[in-house]
Amino acid sequence: MKFLPYILKHLRRNWVRTGSTILGMAVCIFLFCTLRTVLKAMDDARELGSVTRLVTRHAVSLVYNLPLSYEGQITQVKGVKRVAISSWFGGSLPAKKESQDKSAPDGGQPDFSKFFTNLAVEDEPYFAMHPEFSVPADEMKAFREDLRGCVIGRGLAKQFGWKVGDTFFLESFIPPYRRREGPFEFVVRGIYDADKVREPAADDRVMYFHYKYLYESTGRRVGAGLYVVELEDPKQGATVARAIDGIFENSEAETKSETEAAFRADFLAMIGNLALLLNSIGLAVIFTILLVTANTMSMAVRERRTEIAVLKTLGFTSRQVMGLILAEALTIGALGGGIGLGLSVVIMRVMTRVPAIGGFINGFPNFGPHWSVSGQGLGIALFLGLAAGLMPALAAYRSRITEMLRQV
Amino acid sequence: MSAEAARQPAAGPIVDVRNVRKVYRRDAEEIVVLNGINVQVPNGEFLALMGPSGSGKTTLLNLIAGIDRPTSGEVIVAGTDVGRLSESELARWRSHNVGFIFQFYNLIPVLTALENVELPLLLTSLSKKERRERALTALKVVGLADRAGHYPRQLSGGQEQRVAIARAIVADPGVLVADEPTGDLDAKSAEEILALMESLNRDFGKTIIMVTHDPRAAEKAHTQKHLEKGVLKA
Ligand SMILES: Nc1ncnc2c1ncn2[C@@H]1O[C@H](COP(=O)(O)OP(=O)(O)OP(=O)(O)O)[C@@H](O)[C@H]1O
Ligand SMILES: [Mg+2]
Numbered sequence: 001m002k003f004l005p006y007i008l009k010h011l012r013r014n015w016v017r018t019g020s021t022i023l024g025m026a027v028c029i030f031l032f033c034t035l036r037t038v039l040k041a042m043d044d045a046r047e048l049g050s051v052t053r054l055v056t057r058h059a060v061s062l063v064y065n066l067p068l069s070y071e072g073q074i075t076q077v078k079g080v081k082r083v084a085i086s087s088w089f090g091g092s093l094p095a096k097k098e099s100q101d102k103s104a105p106d107g108g109q110p111d112f113s114k115f116f117t118n119l120a121v122e123d124e125p126y127f128a129m130h131p132e133f134s135v136p137a138d139e140m141k142a143f144r145e146d147l148r149g150c151v152i153g154r155g156l157a158k159q160f161g162w163k164v165g166d167t168f169f170l171e172s173f174i175p176p177y178r179r180r181e182g183p184f185e186f187v188v189r190g191i192y193d194a195d196k197v198r199e200p201a202a203d204d205r206v207m208y209f210h211y212k213y214l215y216e217s218t219g220r221r222v223g224a225g226l227y228v229v230e231l232e233d234p235k236q237g238a239t240v241a242r243a244i245d246g247i248f249e250n251s252e253a254e255t256k257s258e259t260e261a262a263f264r265a266d267f268l269a270m271i272g273n274l275a276l277l278l279n280s281i282g283l284a285v286i287f288t289i290l291l292v293t294a295n296t297m298s299m300a301v302r303e304r305r306t307e308i309a310v311l312k313t314l315g316f317t318s319r320q321v322m323g324l325i326l327a328e329a330l331t332i333g334a335l336g337g338g339i340g341l342g343l344s345v346v347i348m349r350v351m352t353r354v355p356a357i358g359g360f361i362n363g364f365p366n367f368g369p370h371w372s373v374s375g376q377g378l379g380i381a382l383f384l385g386l387a388a389g390l391m392p393a394l395a396a397y398r399s400r401i402t403e404m405l406r407q408v
Numbered sequence: 409m410s411a412e413a414a415r416q417p418a419a420g421p422i423v424d425v426r427n428v429r430k431v432y433r434r435d436a437e438e439i440v441v442l443n444g445i446n447v448q449v450p451n452g453e454f455l456a457l458m459g460p461s462g463s464g465k466t467t468l469l470n471l472i473a474g475i476d477r478p479t480s481g482e483v484i485v486a487g488t489d490v491g492r493l494s495e496s497e498l499a500r501w502r503s504h505n506v507g508f509i510f511q512f513y514n515l516i517p518v519l520t521a522l523e524n525v526e527l528p529l530l531l532t533s534l535s536k537k538e539r540r541e542r543a544l545t546a547l548k549v550v551g552l553a554d555r556a557g558h559y560p561r562q563l564s565g566g567q568e569q570r571v572a573i574a575r576a577i578v579a580d581p582g583v584l585v586a587d588e589p590t591g592d593l594d595a596k597s598a599e600e601i602l603a604l605m606e607s608l609n610r611d612f613g614k615t616i617i618m619v620t621h622d623p624r625a626a627e628k629a630h631t632q633k634h635l636e637k638g639v640l641k642a
Contacts, residue, residue, distance in 0.1 A: 002530055009518040310514045313475055314528045314575075315503025317496040401475040405510075 007328045014300070018332065021296040025336020025381055026343060028289040033344035033377040035278045040373060053129060054229040054237060056244055059254035065223030066253055073247055074227055079240040081232045084125035085211045087225030089118045091170030094183055116156055118170060118207040120214040120225075123151075129230040132195040132202045139164060139190030147213050149189035153204035157191050164188050179217050229257070286380060293388035297329050301392035308396050309404035322397040326389045333385020337378045344377070422582060422615050423449035423472055428481035430467055430638075441467050443638035445481070449617060451582070454609040456629035457619045463635045465619040466587055472617060473506045473585045474498050486582055503531050507576030507614075509586035513568040515560040515575075521547065522556040525574045532579070546574040549612075550604060566597030573604060577614070584608065586618040590625050602628045 011018045056074065058064040065087070074083050093114045123144060127133060135143070135151055142164075143149040152162060162168070169183035186209060194202035215222060229244070231237055241257035248255045301308070311321050430442035441464040449455055457465050470476035471483050474490045483490045486505050493501055515524045526543040534542065547553045550570040560568055569589060576584055586605070590598035606628055608614045618629065626632050634641040 002536065005523075006519070006527075006530075009523075013518040306514055307516055310510075310516065311527075312499065313473070313502065313508050315499050315501075315531050315579075317499040319496065320531075402470050 003324060003327065007324060007331055010300070010304075010328060011331060017296055017299070021293055021332055022336045022339065024289050024292050025333060025384065026339035028285045028384075029337045029340025029377045029381050030343040030347070031285055031340075032282050032380060033341055033373055034347060035282055036373045036376065037344070037348060037370060039275055039278060040370060052231050052234050054231060054241055054244075054257050055226055056229055056241075056255050056257040057226040059245075059256040064253065065225060066227065066255065067223050070248065070253075070255070071224065071227060074229060074244055077240060077243045077247070079232050079236045079243070080229055082125040082129050082230040084122045084129065084228045084230075085120070085224040085226075086122075086126065086228050087120040087211060087214065087222070089120050089170070089172050089177060089209075089214065090174045091118045091172045091177075091184065092116075094169055094171055114160075116159075116205055116207060117203070118150075118209065120211040121208050122211050123208070125230070126208070126228065129228065132198045133192045134195065135190045135192045143189035146187060146189055147210055147216070148185055148187050150186045150207050150209040151190040151192050152188055152207045154191055154193050155204040156207060157188075159205065162188050164191060176222055177214065177218060184213070184217065286384065290384050290387055293329070293332060293384055294391065296332070297325070297388045298392045298395075300328070301325060301396055305399070305404045308399060309401045312399075312401045313405075318397045322393045325393040325396050326386065329385040329389025329393070330382060331385070332388075333381045333383070334378075336385075337381025340381065341374055341377050345374075421448035422451040422453075422486055423447070423617070424482075424484040425468075425472065426482045426484070428468075428471060428478045428483060430464070430471065430476075431479045441638055442471075442478070445638075445640055447633065447640055449615060451615055452609070452613050453631060454606070454616045454629045455618065456626035456632045457617060457635060458621070458623075458626055458632060459635035461621075464638050465635050468635065469585050469587055469617065469619050472583075473508055474502050475508075500531075503528055503579060505581050505583060507573075507579070507581045507584045509569070509572055509576050509584060509589045511588040511591040513560070513565070513572040513592075515568055515571055517560050520557050520559055521552060521563065521571045521574075524560070524571055525578050528575060528579045543574075543578055546578040547571070549577065549608075550574045564597070565593050566600055569593065569597070569601050570604060573601070573608070577608065577612070582615060584614050584616045586616065588619055588621065590620065590622060598622070598625065 056066070056070075058066055068085075071083055071085065074080060127135065127140070133153075139151070143151050157163070160168075166188045167185060168188075169185055171183035172178055186207075192204070192208075194204035196202055211224075229240070231240055244257045245255050308321055311324075312318065316324075425445055425447045428442055428445040429440070432439040432441060445468060457468065459465050467476065471478055471490070472485060474483075474485065474493075477491050488501060488505070490498065490501070515521075516527070519527070522540070522543050525546050526539050529539040529542060532539075544553060544556060547556055550573050552567060552570050552574065555563060555567065555571075560571070563571065573589075584605075589605070590601050593601060602625055605616055605618070609616050616629075618625070620626055
């Protein structure tokens with residue numbers, strides 16, 4: 001584009017004004033992208049989990065297991081369709097690949113940088129009540145027939161380059177889940193795909209293995225981390241939850257059952273207001289930047305009246321002159337948008353590393369720069385530039401050479 | 409510069425103004441600025457247009473340059489009836505056929521001398537290299553090749569006007585129009601500018617129409633015409 005140097009030189013002429021406008025635009029887009037990302041992460045988190053499922057856990061804390069005898073009792077509760085144990089194993093890959101090597105008797109230190117979620121589940125009911133995970137039938141069969149078998153998500157498989165048939169070792173940092181013989185050995189028997197349409201936040205980086213393997217290997221002493229309960233009727237969630245918790249009231253291990261719908265209702269009310277607030281802040285900022293940019297552009301064009309007349313005299317058509325002004329405004333938008341976007345990406349990266357905040361943010365399954373948010377941000381920046389340049393551009397389009405030259 | 413081509417004797421006048429009237433309407437009031445102007449300018453002419461302030465000199469010049477349209481009558485320049493062209497056709501036509509020199513130079517402050525001169529060529533299909541070469545040649549013609557990288561504010565008034573002249577001739581138009589080109593200059597600079605314009609007329613065959621208040625400037629022209637109250641006097 002041969003007119004680009006011309007446009008850039010104009011932006012540079014009044015670099016303080018251009019710079020502050022671009023900076024304002026950048027801050028606006030930065031705010032927009034960051035707010036949107038947070039909102040989107042919350043939205044996704046809210047969507048996570050089906051209304052048809054309940055979670056029953058230890059009333060005091062997640063770190064305590066529940067007795068295995070509870071499973072039968074929960075199954076008896078009216079309105080319960082299926083129950084599945086799901087225990088968070090907390091395993092990570094040993095630092096050395098050959099950690100079970102005799103020369104390293106303690107198995108080496110776990111490598112936490114390669115941490116991923118691994119759950120010991122009762123495969124049949126668990127996968128039956130999670131239709132968003134799909135495993136080819138033959139792989140599922142092979143998994144069921146192998147005690148050391150596991151099913152991993154497509155994302156996890158990609159991350160570690162694992163294929164069906166590969167073996168690896170995991171060691172838990174939870175003492176009761178460690179065993180004298182060293183880390184647990186697993187064989188990848190299946191790879192599941194997560195249906196993100198059905199469950200926008202379905203995680204495809206989880207590893208599932210047989211609860212039985214964990215149970216048998218640890219001297220048949222461990223309980224259940226939690227029970228996932230499938231409901232016959234989503235509307236009865238609250239009733240069923242109360243019924244379950246009622247059974248174990250005043251027992252040694254009281255339970256806490258939450259319907260995800262109830263959880264959602266609370267969460268929605270809170271986030272709904274938050275979203276409204278954040279969105280109105282965003283709108284106010286965008287509107288302000290529109291005014292600032294429009295002001296910059298009209299100042300830039302007003303002080304250039306003669307120049308516009310000269311361009312037209314030289315043979316630039318009205319359309320070309322208008323195009324130059326719009327291109328200038330778009331450049332402001334693109335620069336501001338690009339900087340703002342970059343800033344928000346950097347900030348989000350940094351935030352995930354800040355100890356306290358990072359843990360919270362990483363709790364959202366889909367946190368991070370997302371193309372739809374970035375696209376929106378850039379789109380808004382370009383739109384703002386265009387909108388700000390529109391009036392001055394139209395004025396330049398309509399202006400008559402003779403009149404502009406007269407008003408020197 | 410296709411000096412040879414421009415010097416070919418043309419069949420008729422290169423500028424032919426016929427019965428031109430220009431009327432401005434302000435509310436109910438009519439201001440007749442030009443009232444039946446007829447003027448023929450032969451190719452290769454150097455014409456000085458004089459007259460008191462407000463007599464319509466600039467208005468006539470703008471009509472000839474194709475940046476304004478007559479209320480009635482015809483303005484035919486280089487064989488084209490300017491009044492019949494659409495807005496964008498007219499813009500295109502201007503870029504090929506007329507070079508405009510302003511009293512206040514009107515260089516673009518953010519561009520260097522070379523870039524200012526190059527500006528009209530951005531409308532052509534020339535390559536970047538060709539554009540640079542042509543612009544540099546034009547700067548050489550006005551004797552400012554060594555100032556190519558300077559910005560307007562780094563140049564004197566006379567030098568700015570010479571850059572503006574380079575810009576006017578870079579696309580090699582047949583006609584140059586100048587509205588008081590020396591009006592803002594000291595005597596010495598004015599002298600240089602006039603010498604340059606004489607040379608463009610003599611050596612490059614440009615037809616020049618120049619509005620001026622300065623009798624010494626008018627003397628350099630071949631012909632002088634006087635405009636008074638919207639009517640031409642010889
Ligand atoms: N757009 C317009 N609306 C109304 N009147 C106009 C307009 N443009 C020019 N005029 C009038 O036309 C007349 C001639 O103006 P013009 O600029 O052609 O004079 P001039 O001979 O160039 O004067 P000067 O020597 O001062 O430059 C003036 O009276 C001016 O007020
Ligand atoms: Mg005038």
